[in-house]
Amino acid sequence: MKGQMSEDITYIDRFLEGDEKGFEMLVMKYHNRALNIVYSLIGRDSESEDIVQEAFCRVYNGLKSFKRSASFATWFYRIVVNMTYDFLRKRRRSVVNDNVIENAVSDTPGPDDLLIIKERERIINKALAAVPLRFRTALVLKDVEGLSYRKIAEVLKCRIGTVESKIYRARQFLRKEVGNVRGFIHE
Amino acid sequence: MLEDLFMNKCGKIKRMFSRYADGEASDSEKALIIEHIKNCDECSRELAGIVRVKDLVVSKRKLAVNENLILSRIHYEIELRFDEANKFSLEKMENLSHRFIPVPIAMFVVSLFLLFFVSTGKVRSDFPLIDDIFSGVPASNETALGLVLGIED
Ligand SMILES: [Zn+2]
Numbered sequence: 001m002k003g004q005m006s007e008d009i010t011y012i013d014r015f016l017e018g019d020e021k022g023f024e025m026l027v028m029k030y031h032n033r034a035l036n037i038v039y040s041l042i043g044r045d046s047e048s049e050d051i052v053q054e055a056f057c058r059v060y061n062g063l064k065s066f067k068r069s070a071s072f073a074t075w076f077y078r079i080v081v082n083m084t085y086d087f088l089r090k091r092r093r094s095v096v097n098d099n100v101i102e103n104a105v106s107d108t109p110g111p112d113d114l115l116i117i118k119e120r121e122r123i124i125n126k127a128l129a130a131v132p133l134r135f136r137t138a139l140v141l142k143d144v145e146g147l148s149y150r151k152i153a154e155v156l157k158c159r160i161g162t163v164e165s166k167i168y169r170a171r172q173f174l175r176k177e178v179g180n181v182r183g184f185i186h187e
Numbered sequence: 188m189l190e191d192l193f194m195n196k197c198g199k200i201k202r203m204f205s206r207y208a209d210g211e212a213s214d215s216e217k218a219l220i221i222e223h224i225k226n227c228d229e230c231s232r233e234l235a236g237i238v239r240v241k242d243l244v245v246s247k248r249k250l251a252v253n254e255n256l257i258l259s260r261i262h263y264e265i266e267l268r269f270d271e272a273n274k275f276s277l278e279k280m281e282n283l284s285h286r287f288i289p290v291p292i293a294m295f296v297v298s299l300f301l302l303f304f305v306s307t308g309k310v311r312s313d314f315p316l317i318d319d320i321f322s323g324v325p326a327s328n329e330t331a332l333g334l335v336l337g338i339e340d
Contacts, residue, residue: 027257027258027261028254028257028258031252031254031257031261032249032250032252035250035252036250040247053260053264056265057261057265060261060265117248121247121248127243139244142209143241143247144244148211149211164206164211167205167209168202168204171240174243174244175236175237175239179236
């Protein structure tokens, strides 16, 4: 993690010295990670891309004020999570059915597998959508992005114990939801 | 009593399951969990369930966008915002001019209005000197002296 942090600082310094390449390196490193976090939180791929693009625009304009006491990843993920919350808040106001989760398949596997993969994705997305957002975010940062409890606590600005219990609660919801789908998970 | 104690222990152990599944449990916690689930079917089932849902989310298909596509899109968005910001500041300048240009125009119109009505005699003061000044007729020396000394004709 330390090596990653110094790598990010190098990119940031390059950008602040006027080299756009520094910013591009950050985009290449974090775009798809952020995309999968947002996608797992909202379940819509095209809108997830919009949110991540918007987050990078904010990074582009805000890197000057980035405080180096925190890691870039923590700062960036906080922006991404907050923007996702803003999106969901707006959507709740405009769309009545908040729990509609669409499928998204990024590349095209063989025709035989496609149906199974799509169905599996649909079930996972539906189950994730059933987890209250306050628990879902911690779970996604853990299981989709693979952050440590300490990092998640930094992103969500809460205690490590809180992160742990959020993840535990999220998994309880998931178990209940997935258990309802016959044959999907054997318990 | 013994059952209560065991239930209480189950509660404590269950709270450590996520930590265990995420590889964040200490060695002593791991040993405690492993020892407990050997003798407790309920906790054993619960732990298995937690590990399964974790694996499920971890195995979720990852979206991946082509790097060049990402960069071109983000650069486009940044430029778009830059243009919008510029347009916005220009618009602000225009708004400012809309707000400030009417003031001198209004002052000009009022001056014209005053000049017109005073010169046509519609507005007359009781004071001859003022009338003379507004009508453009040069004030006589007597009138000016009378003004200074406070003598009316
Ligand atoms: Zn037990």
